[in-house]
Amino acid sequence: MTAKIRLCVDHPLGTGQSVALTEAQAHYLFGVMRLGAEARILLFNGRDGEWLARIAVAGKRGGSAECLEQTAPQRMPPDLWLVFAPIKKARTDFIVEKAVELGVARILPVQTEFTNAERIRQDRLQSHAVEAAEQCGATHVPVVEDLTALEKLLARWDAGRRILWADEARVGAATTLAGAEPGPWAILIGPEGGFSPSERRRLAALPFVAPVSLGPRILRADTAACAALTLWQASLGDWR
Numbered sequence: 283m284t285a286k287i288r289l290c291v292d293h294p295l296g297t298g299q300s301v302a303l304t305e306a307q308a309h310y311l312f313g314v315m316r317l318g319a320e321a322r323i324l325l326f327n328g329r330d331g332e333w334l335a336r337i338a339v340a341g342k343r344g345g346s347a348e349c350l351e352q353t354a355p356q357r358m359p360p361d362l363w364l365v366f367a368p369i370k371k372a373r374t375d376f377i378v379e380k381a382v383e384l385g386v387a388r389i390l391p392v393q394t395e396f397t398n399a400e401r402i403r404q405d406r407l408q409s410h411a412v413e414a415a416e417q418c419g420a421t422h423v424p425v426v427e428d429l430t431a432l433e434k435l436l437a438r439w440d441a442g443r444r445i446l447w448a449d450e451a452r453v454g455a456a457t458t459l460a461g462a463e464p465g466p467w468a469i470l471i472g473p474e475g476g477f478s479p480s481e482r483r484r485l486a487a488l489p490f491v492a493p494v495s496l497g498p499r500i501l502r503a504d505t506a507a508c509a510a511l512t513l514w515q516a517s518l519g520d521w522r
Contacts, residue, residue, distance in 0.1 A: 285322035295330040303345040331356040359385040367473035368399035382414035384511040396475035452495035459517040
């Protein structure tokens with residue numbers, strides 16, 4: 283019996299382990315997907331890999347599943363963070379979802395001088411990250427941090443983690459990471475209006491910031507995030 287549905291759970295996983303299902307998960311499995319007892323699903327928790335499980339109890343407000351066997355080991359993404367300025371709601375959701383699919387360890391929304399969104403729903407973005415991991419086969423769900431000011435983030439930044447700055451002023455320059463070394467990295471994507479002159483001076487003065495072009499055309503912020511993640515993964519990440 284094959285299993286197509288994957289769920290992220292906050293519970294240890296192992297052979298014979300019983301896993302309680304939340305009311306929302308029960309509604310999805312039994313109300314929406316019309317599964318019942320003995321159906322097979324896949325479970326992961328970010329620690330123990332992916333497991334095939336059998337539905338043991340199928341109720342309207344809850345249920346449980348029993349782990350049968352591990353189907354994939356725990357796979358962690360590279361030590362890569364995505365730092366980005368939130369944009370319109372649907373496009374911010376898109377950035378979070380694609381960051382999970384492309385492989386990041388942590389997601390940090392930042393407030394810049396030209397950021398359009400003054401606040402975010404961190405819990406909603408975290409739920410999008412969980413859903414993206416469930417759909418793309420990931421066994422790790424990156425933490426989505428709450429919105430913080432870029433200046434504050436840079437002030438406490440660990441200089442051992444380099445920042446790949448997608449610099450819109452370099453449009454048309456050669457796009458390359460030649461000579462860059464693996465290790466802890468972060469990708470920085472600015473808002474739709476770009477970084478302010480003072481922010482640009484601040485970034486340019488930091489020794490751990492590496493500006494890079496993303497090609498000959500000006501990209502939307504959500505496209506730029508995908509392009510930068512792809513460039514980094516192909517050059518320094520786990521796509522090599």
